[in-house]
Amino acid sequence: MKKSITYKTSGVDINKANVFVNAIKSDMAKTKDAAVIDRKGSFGALYALAGEKFKQPVLVSSTDGVGTKLLLAQQFGVHHTVGIDLVAMNVNDILCTGAKPLFFLDYIACGKLKPKVLQAVVKGIAQGCQQAGCSLIGGETAEMPGMYNAEEYDLAGFAVGVVEKSKIIDGRKIAVGDCVIGLPSSGIHSNGYSLVRKVFNENQQKRLKKELLMPTKIYVKEILPLLEKFLIKGAAHITGGAFYEKLTKVLPKNMCFVINKGSWPVPKIFQLIQSQGNITDSEMYRTFNMGIGFALIISNQDKSKILSYLKRKQIEYYEIGSVVKDSRKRIIFN
DSSP states (O other): OOOOOOTTTTTOOHHHHHHHHHHTHHHHHTTOOTTEEOOTTOSSOEEOOTTSOOSSEEEEEEEEOOTTHHHHHHHHTOOHHHHHHHHHHHHHHHHTTTOEEEEEEEEEEESSOOHHHHHHHHHHHHHHHHHHTOEEEEEEEEEOBTTBOTTOEEEEEEEEEEEEGGGOOOSTTOOTTOEEEEEEOSSSTTSOHHHHHHHSOHHHHHHTHHHHTOOOOOOHHHHHHHHHHSOOOEEEEOOTTHIIIIIGGGOOTTEEEEEOTTSSOOOHHHHHHHHHHTOOHHHHHHHOOTTEEEEEEEOTTTHHHHHHHHHHTTOOOEEEEEEEEOSSOSEEEO
16 A cells, blocks of 8 residues: 655654744743734734824835845854844845834744754744833744755744834935934844855854854944934935945935945954955945944934933944035035
8 A cells, every 4th residue: 555645754853843942932021012913813913003192103114034134044054043133134224214123923944943953043033022112912933845955944924113203313414514423233234245255264253153154233223213203314224235225224325335445343253354355445334334234314403312312322323424515426525
């Protein structure tokens, strides 16, 4: 008699998945606030907006992943930091609109469900949500043999935040003479790793793994109180495309950023990447954050009081540039 085929013998173990889901519940619980509604049997995660005091609330959403940084995490068996990265890539983006992150969901795809590995990933996601002040309310784990090798997994995240309609930050108020303030990054963050892996061989990657796997900084708790007190004309999360694409995204027409190189310290890891890879300045500033993970555009009139606030709160910052009139260029480096 022909042997019966089951889902488990095909490579998908539902019982193991259920054990994994139960194991991560405690990490998820640490992130949940009073707006999370737990309903046994619900096919969707529930979150109440009733407690938020807005006249015209606007929901802001983002979805993103971690890119090929995951390959290094899997190579070196360091899995919790990429969970923080996943949250950061999403909540920092919605923060640019002035939105407060509310909740987060994750999607994990793998070749074979390895509970210890994925629990470390989710623990990192929960840590990231705690740093961002948002609730981890759900997700999906898909075991997909044939699509991924047994040791491989991939991540995607989804964040939702809320902002008062009248307080949406969109760059429309940016004017000539405005100042660009940069907040330092924690390292490479989560962009440019295809180039990083090309520059460094495996032994070098191993030697530099601490720097290469440093999690992306989450700026929510620094920026949100600032938005409540001052007019911020523009905000940019410096990720893929970096200064040339992400920073200039907030500029109105016929305006240009003048960015002053040397106005902030470029971390050694970027200097090492550039020298070893023989990479041009323009390529570096188009690919990497170069030590500035988040940028704010503020009025020159408001600069002194905003900088005083940042100093008082011990938030590290640098004055990195200004806005000028230019109909041809979007960014100039001095």
